[in-house]
Amino acid sequence: MSxxxxxxxxxxxxxxxxxxxxxxxxxxxxxxxxxxxxxLGPSGSGKTTCLRLIAGFxxxxxxxxSIFGEDSTQVPPYRRxxxxxxxxxxxxxxxxxxxNVAYGLMVRGEAKASRLSAAEEALNLVALDGFGARKPSxxxxxxxxxxxxxxxLVMQPKVLLLDEPLGALDLKLREQMQSELKVLQRRLGITFxxxxxxxxxxxxxxxxxxxxxxxxxxxxxxxxxxxxxxxxPFVADFVGSSNVLPxxxxxxxxxxDAYASLRPESIRIGNGPLTGTVVEAAFLGAATRLxxxxxxxxxxILLPKGAGVPNTGATVKLHWDPDALHLMxxxxx
Amino acid sequence: xxxxxxGARLSDTLWRRPNVMxxxxxxxxxxxxxxxxxxxxxxxxxxxxxxxxxFSGLIRYEFTLKTYGELFRASNFDxxxxxxxxxxxxxxxxxxxxxxxxxYAARYATGRWKAVFYLGVMLPLWSSYLVKVYSWxxxxxxxxxxxxxxxxxxxxxxxxxxLAIPVIGGNSLSVSWTGTFLVFLYxxxxxxxxxxxxxxxxxxxxxxxxxxxLGAQPSQTLRHxxxxxxxxxxxxxxxxxxxxxxxxxxxxxxxxxSARMIGQAVYQFQGTAGNIPLAAAFAxxxxxxxxxxxxxAKRAGAFDAL
Numbered sequence: 001m002s003x004x005x006x007x008x009x010x011x012x013x014x015x016x017x018x019x020x021x022x023x024x025x026x027x028x029x030x031x032x033x034x035x036x037x038x039x040l041g042p043s044g045s046g047k048t049t050c051l052r053l054i055a056g057f058x059x060x061x062x063x064x065x066s067i068f069g070e071d072s073t074q075v076p077p078y079r080r081x082x083x084x085x086x087x088x089x090x091x092x093x094x095x096x097x098x099x100n101v102a103y104g105l106m107v108r109g110e111a112k113a114s115r116l117s118a119a120e121e122a123l124n125l126v127a128l129d130g131f132g133a134r135k136p137s138x139x140x141x142x143x144x145x146x147x148x149x150x151x152x153l154v155m156q157p158k159v160l161l162l163d164e165p166l167g168a169l170d171l172k173l174r175e176q177m178q179s180e181l182k183v184l185q186r187r188l189g190i191t192f193x194x195x196x197x198x199x200x201x202x203x204x205x206x207x208x209x210x211x212x213x214x215x216x217x218x219x220x221x222x223x224x225x226x227x228x229x230x231x232x233p234f235v236a237d238f239v240g241s242s243n244v245l246p247x248x249x250x251x252x253x254x255x256x257d258a259y260a261s262l263r264p265e266s267i268r269i270g271n272g273p274l275t276g277t278v279v280e281a282a283f284l285g286a287a288t289r290l291x292x293x294x295x296x297x298x299x300x301i302l303l304p305k306g307a308g309v310p311n312t313g314a315t316v317k318l319h320w321d322p323d324a325l326h327l328m329x330x331x332x333x
Numbered sequence: 334x335x336x337x338x339x340g341a342r343l344s345d346t347l348w349r350r351p352n353v354m355x356x357x358x359x360x361x362x363x364x365x366x367x368x369x370x371x372x373x374x375x376x377x378x379x380x381x382x383x384x385x386x387x388f389s390g391l392i393r394y395e396f397t398l399k400t401y402g403e404l405f406r407a408s409n410f411d412x413x414x415x416x417x418x419x420x421x422x423x424x425x426x427x428x429x430x431x432x433x434x435x436x437y438a439a440r441y442a443t444g445r446w447k448a449v450f451y452l453g454v455m456l457p458l459w460s461s462y463l464v465k466v467y468s469w470x471x472x473x474x475x476x477x478x479x480x481x482x483x484x485x486x487x488x489x490x491x492x493x494x495x496l497a498i499p500v501i502g503g504n505s506l507s508v509s510w511t512g513t514f515l516v517f518l519y520x521x522x523x524x525x526x527x528x529x530x531x532x533x534x535x536x537x538x539x540x541x542x543x544x545x546x547l548g549a550q551p552s553q554t555l556r557h558x559x560x561x562x563x564x565x566x567x568x569x570x571x572x573x574x575x576x577x578x579x580x581x582x583x584x585x586x587x588x589x590x591s592a593r594m595i596g597q598a599v600y601q602f603q604g605t606a607g608n609i610p611l612a613a614a615f616a617x618x619x620x621x622x623x624x625x626x627x628x629x630a631k632r633a634g635a636f637d638a639l
Contacts, residue, residue: 057542077545090543094561094634104547107557155547 007069008033008159008191009054014063015215016049023049024060025215031159031193031208033068036185038202039195041212042238047195050212051161054193055084068158082159083152087167089144091136097123097147098132104155122154123147125184142173149184159191166201178205199239203227211235232331236261243267243299250327252295258329262320264289264302269310272319278310292316381613390607400610404618409598409611413618416595419510420578423517424525427574428567430518431525435566436559438526439533454523462520466587469516473507473588480505503590513589517578524573532566533559564635572623579619595619 011029015022024046031037039047052058053065056077064073072080083104091100098119099106105115123129126146136144145165152160162181166174182205185192196202202209203223211218211226211234219231230236233244242261245253250260253273265287276294288309290301299318303309310316347354383392384399403409438450457465472478483492496502496509503509536559544554560567582596593601595615602612630636 055542055546057545077542078548078550082546084543084546086539086543088537088539090537090539092540092543092558092562103544103549103557107544107547107549107553151547 006033007031008035008067009193010066010069011050011053012064012066014050014053014060014065016046016053016058017061022215024053027063027215027217029210029217029220031191033158033191034189036182036192036205036207037194038206038209039193039212040197040199040202040209040239042197045212046215047197047210047212048163049215051084051163051193051195054159055082055161056080081157082161083155083157084161084163085145085148085152085165087163087165089136089148091144091147091151093136095136096132097128097134097136097139100136100147101132101151101154103151118154119150122150125153126150141168142177145169145177153188153190157190159193160185162192162194164195164197166196166198174201181205203239209239211239213238229326230261231328233259233261233328236326236328241300243297245297245325249295249297250325254325254327256327256329258327259331261326261328262299262324264300265304266320266324267299267301267318268320269301269303269308269316270319272317274318276316276318278312278314278316281309281312292318294318377613377616380609381617383610385608385610392609400614403611404614409615412593412595412598412615415592416579417622419514419517419594420575422514423521423578424571424574426514426518427522427525428529428571431522431529431570432563432567435526435530435533435563438530439536440538454526457519458523463583465520466516466584469512469519470507470588473505473512473515475505475507477505477507507588508590510589513585516584516588517574517581520584521574521577524577525567525570528569528573529563529566532563532569536562568627568630568635572627575626576619576623579622 007030009029009031011027014024014027014029016024027046027050029050039050041047049058053060054067056072056075060073064071066072067075067080067082092103095103098116101122102115102119105118110118120129120132123132126149128143128146128150131139131143131147136147139147145168148165165181166177169177178201181192181194194202194206203226206223208220208222209226210220213234219226219235221229226235226239230239230242236242236244240263242263245260245262247257247259251257254260274294276292276299279291279293279298281291282289286305288303288305288307290303290309292299292301301318347357381400382396382398383394384397385391386393404413434450434454438447442450470477474480480489480492483489492506495511496505501509501511501514503511506512506515540558540562541554544558545551549557579594580596582594582600585594585597595618599612599615602608602615
């Protein structure tokens with residue numbers, strides 16, 4: 001997706017330890033200019049610490065952080081060409097919306113008239129024109145989120161960092177903001193680095209995803225790559241909750257000694273290589289989820305509406321497209 | 334058994350009638366505040382509108398503003414100005430000294446160090462006020478620790494030069510306005526530290542990060558974010574330091590010059606001089622000053638962050 005091929009952010013062998021906790025552990029990351037990049041992982045996986053290292057709120061214990069080719073490891077946050085949308089928005093309660101948005105320009109020493117008109121423009125960008133005179137406490141959660149976005153965007157950052165910005169919004173609003181953020185990013189051409197624990201959000205919004213677990217990056221790739229060809233059982237399970245087949249089962253099926261991922265929606269009932277017993281069936285509305293025990297492994301199967309649902313306890317044969325079984329040959333438990 | 338059921342019946346009744354419950358809870362403090370506190374205050378206010386008969390020395394119970402007029406006589410007005418200046422100086426100094434301590438406690442101290450902070454701030458409040466004031470007299474006296482320290486360091490000339498300054502200097506620190514000021518500052522400091530610390534405690538760290546993220550240097554963050562957000566706490570603290578200094582009559586009696594402050598004037602007029610109306614008029618001054626001060630602070634937006 002990179003327009004010019006320059007790197008917006010580069011993390012080289014970056015670690016951040018808190019006492020004896022390795023929050024970020026040897027992370028290598030290159031994010032291209034103009035990219036919408038998601039840092040995905042469960043809580044405590046190091047994704048937020050990674051974002052804070054880029055913003056400058058944390059110093060790496062080891063390694064270097066470069067922003068647009070410049071080593072920024074020792075640069076304080078207020079001198080970095082990046083701006084952040086905070087998870088709790090962090091709007092200044094004593095300033096009204098317009099002054100909040102104009103804050104960065106004010107401390108930079110810009111004249112009152114020009115900074116206020118720039119702030120108006122930024123509010124316009126996030127569809128909040130006319131809200132300038134209100135206090136943050138008079139806004140809804142979604143509106144505060146937009147103010148936080150406008151406050152960061154008015155600085156015309158080279159990189160915008162978003163720390164779970166949609167986490168506090170309800171489902172409907174979150175979906176709306178997802179598409180709005182995407183459109184905004186396309187229009188402005190700024191690099192967005194987006195932290196989320198919601199795999200659906202990461203897959204639908206980003207150009208590339210880095211999947212974090214326990215301070216390490218498990219896999220970097222496009223949403224399709226990460227979903228279709230997970231590198232590790234963790235990625236397979238965390239992104240789209242796949243079935244992870246152990247090597248014993250995989251060697252029976254393919255003759256190869258490796259872990260494999262098999263998506264629940266790829267499995268069908270019919271004449272196939274694996275036989276199992278239905279343990280449980282749950283009606284989900286658009287689909288039915290089956291749990292089938294085959295060879296000591298419990299497989300989740302997602303049957304679309306209309307397909308025949310076998311009874312609990314029935315013996316079934318399972319088949320799938322040969323491509324659907326993805327071997328994770330680089331991973332050895 | 335019968336008693337238990339009586340208690341149970343009582344709580345059932347109160348549960349069904351929450352208003353009765355509320356009345357029972359609120360009535361004693363309302364009576365206390367209304368009669369004992371406000372009543373006394375109005376009695377004071379009323380006294381200040383009477384005057385004293387200069388020949389008989391008896392109180393004339395007729396409405397007059399003559400007593401308030403007396404406040405503006407040079408000797409009385411000096412007392413007011415002196416007290417206000419002292420209270421302002423103590424308040425400003427207390428805010429400056431308290432802020433870094435409160436900031437450290439709110440932002441960095443955790444666990445054991447937080448306990449040490451609270452203990453350190455509160456411990457002086459556990460000992461008698463008089464003991465503290467007399468200890469300071471010993472510290473500041475001509476033969477005191479401070480003088481000894483300056484002598485040992487061969488810096489007596491600095492102290493002497495300072496004491497030679499008119500108004501704030503004197504024969505020794507213990508009989509100078511500087512001495513009074515230092516003792517006030519020491520005694521009221523906890524009342525400034527605690528509310529400022531409470532206000533800073535409520536400022537989320539992300540707020541400071543956001544300011545830095547938007548390009549503000551630490552000094553700009555201090556000026557545009559931290560101080561405005563701490564202002565309600567500073568104002569709360571200054572209400573204590575300001576009004577406590579204005580009303581105090583013991584510290585300026587023990588440490589300082591013979592010139593009086595409002596508290597001493599009230600003490601003397603209502604006691605030996607028997608001029609209760611003038612004492613009352615003096616006592617009303619701090620109330621009016623605090624009222625004006627809080628109104629101005631509110632206008633200036635000091636409570637916007639609340």
